[in-house]
Amino acid sequence: MTSPRSCSTAGMVHTDSWFPAGRAKGGSTLALVLYSGSLASALAVRLAERAGVRHLRLVYFRSPFFQGEEEVGLQAQNLFGSTRFQCITLKRDFLSLGKRVTGFPFPCGRCRWLLLERVGRLARRLHADLVVTGEVVGRRALWATDLLALERAAGLAGCVVRPLSARVLPPTRAEEEGKVDRNAFLDLEEGDALGDRLRALATKLGIPPSPTGRECLFTDHGFVQRFLEFDSAAALTENMIQLLRFEHSYRMESGARVVVAVTSEEQARLQPLFLPTDIRLYVQMPGSPLALVRARWHEHTPEERERIIADAAERMAEVAELPRAAAWVVRFRCEWEGETRQMRLRVEGHTAPALISP
Template identity: 45%
Template sequence: MPRALVLYSGSLASTVAVKLLATGRNWKVDLLYLRTPFLNAVELVKARAQRLFPGFGFNSCGLKREYNVYWHRVVEQGVPFPCGACRSLLLFKAARIMRRKRYDLLVTGEIVGRGGLGAKDLVRLEKMVGLQGRVFRPLSAALLPPVRGDDDLWSVPKLALCGDAEEELRDLARELGIPPLEWDKLDSCPLEDEGFAARVFTLLQRGPVNLNTVWLMQFPHTFAAEEFVMVVARSPQECRELQSFFLPDDVRLYIQVPHSPLGLVRFREELSSAEIQGMLELCARIIAALGGYAPREEVKVAYRLELSNELDYLYVRPLEQEYLERLRLPRLNSEVRLVYLD
């Protein structure tokens, strides 16, 4: 009996894909939910899987190292961001599991045209992880090259869905007997905020980025140059939340007055002490500008390395608004349109 591993997120698309696979000849099917830093609804997904597919196995596995180590490399290769870059890491993990447990086929609910991924992109992703011809996407199979061992799938419908296809998916769900209560999304990805995604993409284009830095991009006021990333917390709540993000080599900046903005600056590792000192004046001017000081007013800004108790000071004038906006990363919840790379 052939064995299929299904990447199951609990979404309507992946649920319909499993139902379509189940209409074919006997397959040994296992569902796999991959937890990522952005999506981790494992208990909800498991409960849905048990309700809809009680005869199928269910496992979950986490991806964290893959994001810290490989995400930057994937972006360098021109994979569409964000959906293509994340999808490539999911396939990378699934490929390792398939080889280890000897599955014949990987099944996904991917649809041609979603997330900026065309047919060529989907084929390219499976090639990148060594799964060429072994990924079956029943929802768009008619638009894609045939998979290896297609004879075993002769009785599984091969559809031609493209793009959003929400209405078509709901019609299919009704035909396949999937209750409407099981149609809702179980989780939402923060990268759906195009401003947040654009911030992360900007940083990944410059080099490797750890997940701590990625989550810093959810603060409203973020700035970046080639030499550093800077986050400024302005409200008391933001200041409290920012405290947990400081790493030993980060620099803390603030003005010694009540309700001062708090700045976290993370410099590139290869910078010399002299280069860092030169950039600190620019960062201090950003803090002064966000502190609401007059353009020509001299402001005393305190700073220290996070692992040190030694406090030092810079006397600066607030950064000009035009320069401030050039350093500012795209705003959250914005209408920034990502350029999906071919």
């Protein structure tokens, strides 16, 4: 069996489309659905069925950037009965997403490329005829030319059927060969009251208008900015991703990470994220904020460590809008020591923070 040809152009690897002529059991067309649990992906499944695809496999990729994944499999079972649902983890691939050079915009273009590239690998292994997605032209700023470029880069040129927007895109190989009925597809694009049209279509096709799909962290602009500011030389872990979800998560000039939890709900979320080498920072007063300070402590002198803690305390006091008098003395505990100590912050007449006895 011949491998796909590939060539490098402008930093991107383009792979020619290569789908073995394959048939599912009984001679029916085999389609892999890139399934997310969203309303759009559920509608794409139903439209593919109406277009004559009888053998579908739903493929869901797990990612540390997706929330609410537990509900997706159950939802698929409720909506599509015996249709096979396959869950595959791509956590390691997603953790390096920010470092990948694909030529596509971050985050949505790069994420779509990864998903298509991985489902393409599976499709070739299973001898599938096509890939079905719930993509809509223009959504997430990915227009027709972008979607076609993505499928070419993933080695799926002409093999990705997008039922919701198929009639504003060139016919795919499956449509040209009569494996699916193009007339069953739609011409939706971003805008044009897209949300209302999707909900109306869902009602018509017997799908709940608001299915419980996974939530992508990259839809939060604040998270995207914090992610891009993350030290690219450092290892990105699932723990760090959770820290980046906090509104008040900062990378300090020293390279330290400071996360400030102001509300009780935020503090409950922050508590389980402390690692043994982190420092816990707070003020001895009712309603005190809680801060997590993370640094490569072994690379700093004792004086530099004190400065890092003091800078973190200043940021915590600023974020929580603490009365200055109350914020002059902060308490902190090194998780690996368990001993609580105190520090007097910079005040008039003092040029540097000073440790004081517990």
